[in-house]
Amino acid sequence: MKIISLNVRGLGKLEKEKFNWVKSLIRFHNPDIFAIQESKRKRVTDFMIELLWGNKDFEYIFKPSVGQSGGLILIWDPSRFCVSGAVEKDFFLGIRGRWVGKTGVSVILNVYGPHNDHLKHNFWESLENIMQVDIDDWVICGDFNEVRRRSERQNCEFIESRAKMFNDFINKANLIEIPLGGRKFTRISDDGLKYSKLDRFLVSETCYASWEGISACTLDRDCSDHCPIVLKDSDNDFGPKPTRVFNNWFEDGKSIDLIKDAWNVTIRTPRVDCIFRDKLKNVKTVLKEKCNPKYNALNAEIDLLHKEISDWENIIGTRDLTDAEITSWLDSKKKWFQKDKEKADILKQKARIK
Incomplete structure (x- = not known):
C-alpha cells in the first residue's frame, strides 16, 4: 500500500510548475492512490488525469471546486485497489473497495476540512455518521484544516475548542494517527511566518494491524504551501532503472561521434551474443560519462537548493526566522524555480517515456 496526499493549492492552466511537480511525484513514488485537495477546478477530464498519472492504467473520481476554493480528486491504480463504490459529502470524497491480495473491504477518504466553526461541527458529524457503516478498514487523509494540540501551530491562533x-x-x-516522519509542520505560509500541521493520515485499528510496518512521512514542499505526505506499508524494490536516452544529449552533435566510437571498439570473444552485449555496455558507459555531466550538475544544484530550503524550514520548527534569514530562504526558493524551469524539457520527455 502506498498513498500520497497533497493540498496542491490549485491545478489551473497558469500553474504548469505545480502540474509538472505532481507528475514527478507520481512518477518517482509510484503510489497506488493519489489524493489531491484544493484542485480549484470545476471540471476534470480523462486527458488531464492521464497526463498526471503518466499512463492509462488509472481510475478516478473528483469533486468540483466551489468558486475559487476547494476541489477534491482521487486517482488510483485499479490493479492494486478494486473499487466497488464511492462516498461523497460536502468536505470529503472517498472510494470503497478491496486491496488486491487482501481480504475485507476498505474505505479511503480524501478530506479538505472547513474553516468555519459551525461547518467544522457538521464536518466531524458527517465523518462520524459515514463511519457507522460496518467496514473494518478506514484510511482518512488530507488537509483537515485543524490541529490536535497547541504545539502543532506556530505564530498563528490556536483555538482549544476546535482542537x-x-x-x-x-x-x-477509534482512529489511530500515523506519526509523520520528517518535518514538524506540513503547512508554511507564503511569507514564511506561520506554520502548522494540518495534513495527516488517520487509520482504523484493524487497518493498522493488517498492514505490516505501516508508516508515514512528509515529502519536499516545492510548489505548494503544503507538504505532500505519504503512507506506505513497506519499501518496494522494482529492480534496476532502465537506461534513458534524452533529446538534449544530441543538441551539440558530439554524442553521435561518441556512440560510433564506442560501438566500433573491438570486442575479443567468439560469441556473437557477447559481442553485442559488450558493445551496448560500451555505449552505455560513454553516454553516462560524457553526456550526463550537465544534467547531473543541474540536478546537484537543484538538490543543493532543495537542501537549503529544507534546512530553513526545519529551523522554522524550532524558532522564528530573522528578516535576513527569511530573505535567504525566499532567495533560495526563487533560484530553485529558475533551475527547475531549465529542467522542464527533460521532465516532459520523461513523462512521455512512462
Missing part, C-alpha cells in the same frame, strides 16, 4: 472537537472525533471513531 477538542477534532480529538473527540478521533477518539469516538
